[in-house]
Amino acid sequence: MRTPTDRPPVVDIRDLHVEFKTYAGKVRVLNGVNFTVYAGEKVAIVGETGCGKTTTVKSILRILAKNSRVPRGEILFRGRNVLGMKGDELKKLRGAGASMIFQDPTMSLNPVFTIGEQMFEAIRNSGREGCGKRDTQQELAVLALKQTSMPDPERILISYPFQLSGGMRQRVCIAMSLATPREMVIADEPTTNLDVTIQDQVLKILKDRVESKHSSLILITHSLGVARETTDRVYVMYAGNMIETAPTEEIFRRQAHPYTQALMRCIPRLTGGGVAEGIPGRIPNYLKPPAGCRFAPRCPQAEKRCHEEKPEFADLGNEHFVACFSYEQEEKKG
Amino acid sequence: MNEIILEARGLKKYFPITRGAQKGLFVKAIDGIDFAIREGETLGLVGESGSGKSTTAYNVIGMYKATAGQIIFKGQDISMASGERPLWMKREIQMVFQDPGTTLNPQRNVRQILSLPLSIHKMTDAHDPVGQILRLLDTVELSAEYLYKYPMSLGGGERQMLAIARAISTNPSMIVLDEPTSSLDVSVQAKIINMLLRLQRQRNLSYLFITHDLSLMRNLATKVAIMYLGKIAEIAPVDVFFSEPRHPYTKMLLSSIPVISEEEELARHNKVESQGEIPSPVNVPPGCSFNTRCPYANELCHQDDPVMREVSAGHLVRCHLRE
Secondary structure, X not given: OOOOOOOOEEEEEEEEEEEEEEOOEEEEEEEEEEEEEEOOXXXXXXXXXXXXXXXXXXXXXXXXXXXXXXXXXXXXXXXXXXXXXXXXXXXXXXXXXXXXXXXXXXXXXXXOOOHHHHHHHHHHOOOOOOOOOHHHHHHHHHHXXXXXXXXXXXXXXXXXXHHOOHHHHHXXXXXXXXXXOOOEEEEXXXXXXXXXXXXXXXXXXXXXXXXXXXXXXXXXXXXXXXXXXXXXXXXXXXXXXXXXXXXXXXXXXXXXXXXXXXXXHHOOXXXXXXXXXXXXXXOOOOOOOOOOOOOHHHOOOOOOHHHXXXXXXXXXXXXXXXXXXXXXXXHHHO | OOOEEEEEEEEEEXXXXXXXXXXXXXXXXXXXXXXXXXXXXXXXXXXXXXXXXXXXXXXXXXXXXXXXXXXXXXXXXXXXXXXXXXXXXXXXXXXXXXXXXXXOOOOOOXXXXXXXXXXXXXXXXXXXXXXXXXXXXXXXXXXXXXXXXXXXXXXXXXXXXXXXXXXXXOOOOEEEEXXXXXXXXXXXXXXXXXXXXXXXXXHOOEEEEEEOOHHHHHOOOOEEEEEEOOEEEEEEEXXXXXHOOOOHHHHHHHHHOOOOOHHHHHHOOOOOOOOOOOOOOOXXXXXXXXXXXXXXXXXXXXXXXXXXXXXXXXXXXXXXXXX
16 A cells, blocks of 8 residues: 555555454444554654543553453564464563653653663563673663653662653653663653643654664654654544554645544644634544544545445555545546 | 733642651642733643643632732732632632543433522523523533433543533633643544633633643633743733743643644744753742753753843743843
């Protein structure tokens, strides 16, 4: 589907469906997600609350809730089937392959252990040679904290999470996830709770660390601005589908999907000019999702076909793909 | 120019620390601020967490009693706490909070929620109480089917619309909005913002809009004030504020905003790299409180706290350098 690059894919998700069993019935969240991240690529998944961003990345690490099921689709991590992994292999994936940074560092850091104890544990479990030794752990932890511009790393290591500010806690999480080599870092809204000046600092550090380790990055965000300033490629998600993807520069030059276009108009600009009226309606109920394109009920351009069939990615050139029937003609021409 | 409706003069709010190692010290949440809002205007009060912007809002609606200074509303001093305020004053100033999930009673339905302020202020329409509520719902574009719903079953945007309906139920002339859209998605935020602008035009409302989002302020405020550690660093009419920012902190904030177009990148002006974090409001650094993060700070900035100076009409900056 995407133009081949010389780099191998790190994560390759094909037609992924995820559903959750609840008392009310089957909640069909992911509806055939296609998503690829190549080695060294920084990718953003952008979308509004409840669109399935977090479900997508959690399924890569297999940390979805117990009531989840994958009826269809596959996830390949460096060519290995993640959904079939068991025991040690899964541990290795989480320990050395990919790591995750969560939105709220207060929730992901244990309040009763010092930062040091938690960092040492993460380094120990990375399975890298020599990481069982306490000296190596200390050395790597101090180095990792230094690289995230933390003042006085030795003192941070003996501090408890509550003694640090929100921005420092998030930097600790970044340091922890990058203390040992990783092929992939997943950051789920890492700066949503932070002030803009601190967000700016944290994103710079995240970008810098990921680049210097040659890792790949999946950044989940609801802010198109954050995506634009941090990543190389953007995926736009709506109601459990990837609806548009393009290199970052390209997607900000031209938005193809009606949802992406509407979303862009809703963003208040620093140059003024007012805000658009918003998008009418709300995201569909996943218990009874629409049969065809899930955006059809809110789409001003929807036709009969959109309510019946699900559109697949159409190739617009420039590595730009959009899941919308109105571009099928254009694709054939091109 | 319209009449001034709300004015803060040298407003201060200190909270004493009554236990722990810092006992006897004060959290200087607001440390002497001045601003004025005219009828039909929106003052955007912008700042990071801990800057004192919410405390200012709470002082205006009377949740706190001011430590020093005055708040003048329509010519009368209202710096007392809400318990001492006459009823009409409370009717005139209403508030919309950040999180409608916690400020709407989960045990009451929409009709009960909207009836309460009307009965407190003896404004219930005895002949048609339901019709009155329906008209209120209509002004915020909620249909009649919401009448007996509970907040739990509403989406975030709908809850905030309900909170706005509650705020305008008593026909106030001033609404204090404390980050009303910061927990909402942009598509929902757009809806709420447009509704607020429409209500403002229709009812000549004045808004005190508390936010951390400068891009949003660009599109709806008449005047913008930046707060840092309990003090206003810069205040100016919205166009001047974004075209000629003077304070290094304003520039740092502008430089830190992630934007989505090249035009906006240019609008961020000369970049001031973000460094450091906001210090604790208990231990405010001597001199200018921004000196720990300011790239231009010199000796004077570490000694003397600068005072507000007017650089052009309505544009005030509190900085020694002022460029």
